[in-house]
Amino acid sequence: MYRISLLLILSCVNNIAFADCDSADTLGAKYKISSTHSESNKTTIRDLVLWRNGKAVAHQYPDTQITELWELSGNGMLRLVRNFDAYKRGIEYHPGEINNGKGDKDWKLKYQLVSTKLMKKMQLEKSTGKDCRTIEYYSLNESDAQIKLLWLPRLQLLKKLQVTKADEIIQWNLEDIVTDKAAVSQVFTSRSSYQTTDYIDIGDNESDPFLLKMINLGFVEHGSSGFYDAQGHALDGHRQHKH
């Protein structure tokens, strides 16, 4: 399994022209994310496509037809538009509505899916290849998880990430890279035409069927984001309150 994934990654990296190495800000990266629970030996798989277009990053979840668009604003804060592709509608979250109200300034986490803090904690074991094909091998042993990361420094993309815990193994595999600028642009321009609503305003729009669904059901949860914080813990939207 690991060998196949690695070959796939190497294959897609080899397809990148050297000129594209300088296009880290404009690309698409398609990931397959698997989670295997050791007790049940059950594996769940889902897809995520990371799109970058300058100061905007999109996380597309094809399974749920939700695309989260993150924008870096002038003050360094992030703004989120959660696009519901099936409805061609978007819900806007302003900086203060993200991350328990603290806002979010971790642009790199959205941009490359692994926080820079985590990468700084990891140990660089070796580096292979040159230029675009440079691959860096990182590892980290935490008390509750072992993390291995294969990293493409020129593109600032993770190629493979494996988090091994006592009860679960999570793997991210880069399956394809899109460098066609027109295709990348289309991802953003198509969603910019969606009708958007501030989350604040949905309570005043009960006669809009889509928003009424939002009022009645809340936003459609999409499960763990798969992003990892400085401790290697998965970040998701399901923070539990303390009792």
Place this chain on the structure above:
Amino acid sequence: MSKKILIASAVSLAISTSAFAVGAAKPIPDYQLDNPWFTAGKANVSAKDYFSGKTKAKNVILFVGDGMGVSTVTAARILEGQMKGMLGEENNLSFDLFPFTGLAKTYNVDAQTPDSAGTMTAMMTGVKTDVGVIGVDEDIVRGDCSTVAGNELVTALELSELAGKSTGVISTARITHATPAATYAKSADRNWEDISDMPTDAVNAGCKDIALQLIEFEADMKSRYPGAKKLNGIEVVMGGGRRHFLPKDVAFNSPDAVSEIEGDRTDGRDLTAEWESVNPNGVYVYDQAGFDAINPNKTKRVFGLFNESHMQYEADRHNDIAGEPSLSEMTSKAIDVLDNNKRGYFLMVESGRIDHGHHAGSAYNALTDTIEFAKAVKAAVESVDMSKTLILVTADHSHVFTIAGYPKRGNPILGKVVSVGSDVPATAADGLPYTTLGYTNGRGFRDLGNETDADASYGLPIDAGRMDLTSVDTETSGFHQEALIPLGSETHAGEDIAIYGKGPGAHYVSGTNEQSVIFHIMDRVARLAKKAGAALGN
């Protein structure tokens, strides 16, 4: 029994404080007459003598607390009092002291529980209409541009313009949001705030987005009323919603932008620049510094757009990038600009984010915005000539917000219920403590500590139902109250809301009314339609 004995007996009885004894000389005993509740109430009634019989006002100010139901007023009053070191319940918000009060039935023509568009249209035009539409009657089909023509309603602000009065619109929401929009716009859908929000067929059919209607208000009015010689456009506009006035082009971003591209307009028009070009004697501002620099004695017109979307909650205002004025600051500045007109003025002031605090399930934000709203009312009362100015304070609708349980007097309004005679939180049948304030529906519990932005909860999942609050400080700004029914957003409520009146003609505020009566009070007291008609040569 002789008279002398009777008197002696009465004195004896009074001294012994047996007020209800047979033969007492005074109908009400002295200790009752001297009771502070009694003397304050008597003074209150006496103060109303001044206002009865005054039926005409030159100026009208309509204050609207969006979503400010009666329970919100009560809780805000207590919170403000407790912030001042009082027990709280005895405190009064500024408009609590207004001499006249009535109730308004808020339902829309097609909805038992209303929205701001229909309710504000009723207040501004005297005609109840459907939910979600602005300045048009119930014959409209929401979202159908072709049904607007012939169903437009004239507003109190428009009549004031025709009459030659100065006019102003202030809101802490987007200035294109339903409540402020209902003062100047006609729209088949409250969400048509800019051209990008509209369906193509509506644009092609000639319907204008709400932001454009604001900018072209004077021109549009002149085309509707060619004989209107005193009409000169809205003098003061302040609020949020800059994105609806700017092109979708990063080059037009303001320093206050939070989005990569601040503007939403897809027609390439910069309406702020267009406003400046047609109002060379006006000032366009977008931040606190610009606001502070306005000299109201020299400035003829003000266009302030202080946020890309809604302005900040009052409690969160310090976190704005470029700084924003408070509602009370905007109110004072607006009055100082408007009162230069000898014909008087009409001003609408909305606290738009009381509603948003409730939608997010945050009593703290809803109540602190209500307190600031009351400060704005106080600022108005103190700066205008009350012998010539009618001030009405009301809400458009209520929220499912309750003050419940049996907390003892002075119990922190944001706290857990502590019963009379107890010092520990009471527990419910499930053995857990509970808060005085709560919501029937919504997103439910959230403990965000010292967070001051209610909307911070929107990025988190719904958590309705009972929680163990034993170790939670429910009095912090970031606490969101429990909700019974899980919904993505807490909802409006359908009960009546209060109307408060002060100044000439305020005595018309009484009883239980259709909400549309508010227009008729303003019209009658300021003779808006009559003066507008006269100005048109009728």
